Amino acid sequence: MFSYLFLKKIPAVILKPNTYLKHIAYDSVVFGFSGEKLKILVMKYKNTDYYALPGGFVGLDEDLNSAVRRGLKERTGLDNIFLEQFYTFGNVSRSTPAFMEAIMEANGGVNEYGWMLERFISIAYYALINYDDVELKPEAISESCDWYDLNNLPELIFDHKEILDKALATLRSNLETKLMGVNLLPPLFTMKDLQNVYEAILGEKLHRGAFQRKILGMNLLKRHEKQFSGAAHKAPFLYSFEK
């Protein structure tokens, strides 16, 4: 949340009072997959050492889900991504205006933005996206956004570490439903690719034969022609996700 603060290039009005619903924010945990590792998008506030999950606010006449998709599109350029709400964090203690004040001080004053110092509840989402498709936009003066390995994260402010942990737990327990893991891969992928995704999410090795048998048993993948990979072994089939 609070990611478009102090962004001088966009009209100041969008951060003024009466543009967004008060007390309501969203935070998103954006998962990507690269180099056989699971990564997430983390934002850094300019002129500070504060790291946070990308998030934002909900326009007065904007659907909640639309607001989150808008925010993700602005940051990743991606539309039509896999996005799922998983929990709403509403403790009083999660709102720590001290952080916000420090961020504001570091970026030029508090006057207009007092509403952001009030208490917020945050609706949390997680997204699965194809790492290769993303073009991160360093457009905001107030922030930068980058990929981090899950096991090499900077410290996150607010309760964002707790949000991330719950996102990961939800992702793990939902992994089977509708083969959602394929959303982290390009349109064509090998069975090994998919197994790597599963192993990164679950944090454990899976048996190759059993994995293939189970996945193919779902009848959700379409098998394509083999593609000679250039590696010194039998070429694997390529698959795409159908339906």
Add this chain to the structure above:
Amino acid sequence: MFSYLFLKKIPAVILKPNTYLKHIAYDSVVFGFSGEKLKILVMKYKNTDYYALPGGFVGLDEDLNSAVRRGLKERTGLDNIFLEQFYTFGNVSRSTPAFMEAIMEANGGVNEYGWMLERFISIAYYALINYDDVELKPEAISESCDWYDLNNLPELIFDHKEILDKALATLRSNLETKLMGVNLLPPLFTMKDLQNVYEAILGEKLHRGAFQRKILGMNLLKRHEKQFSGAAHKAPFLYSFEK
């Protein structure tokens, strides 16, 4: 939501502006089990034919989860019940001030309560409670609260039917975790009782032998002495839920 409106017995201040977080409500789907059927609590606004899920608002300095527990305690008298958040509904279209205005008109005016006509997002919870423990409190002038069979519900206002449907879907998919079904039963119950709960929730018959084997295999139930039921057959064991 909106259940304590126009309740003349409690201090008017609690419904005035600046008591609750604006734009934020909660709704709860309260499941009970009786007569081998699944039931839910539905509220009716006085002087109207409007039925709704019980809900409420979040105090300015109140944790979200605490607010929901407070509301349920006020209505059912129960503390320490099984309660789980499952989704936050945030579409613009879900807020239909026409209903609220009608309810207000029927109960004495709009002046003080204009804030309730604005847009709300609602964090939805479901609760599982022991039907026999509940003493419904018809305390509010503005409402009454009663049990309804799941398949014999009045029409619900706002998007409350959608909320109920999603609650039921969540309950079904979470049913196995930690034997949550026992929360709908008294402290001592038979295996048949538990099977009835499962069948009511899942909407299908289960095989008696396989059910018993699976449940006992979890090692979460403690077996007690038999209790002669008075029925013309072998007496069943009683069980209680342990940890």
Add this chain to the structure above:
DNA sequence: TTAATATTGTCACATTGTGAGACAATAAAT
């Protein structure tokens, strides 16, 4: 007092699902 009835606790069997290893196939390097 005995037999009938309904339901319980448990088991045996068949079927299905899963974990583990084996083996031939094959693309590239040697």
Add this chain to the structure above:
DNA sequence: ATTTATTGTCTCACAATGTGACAATATTAA
């Protein structure tokens, strides 16, 4: 031509689950 690494698939063992059967037993009926 041989070696190497990985793939696709298979078989075996074992676990989990679906299904019906049986004896046990609390009450009712005869």
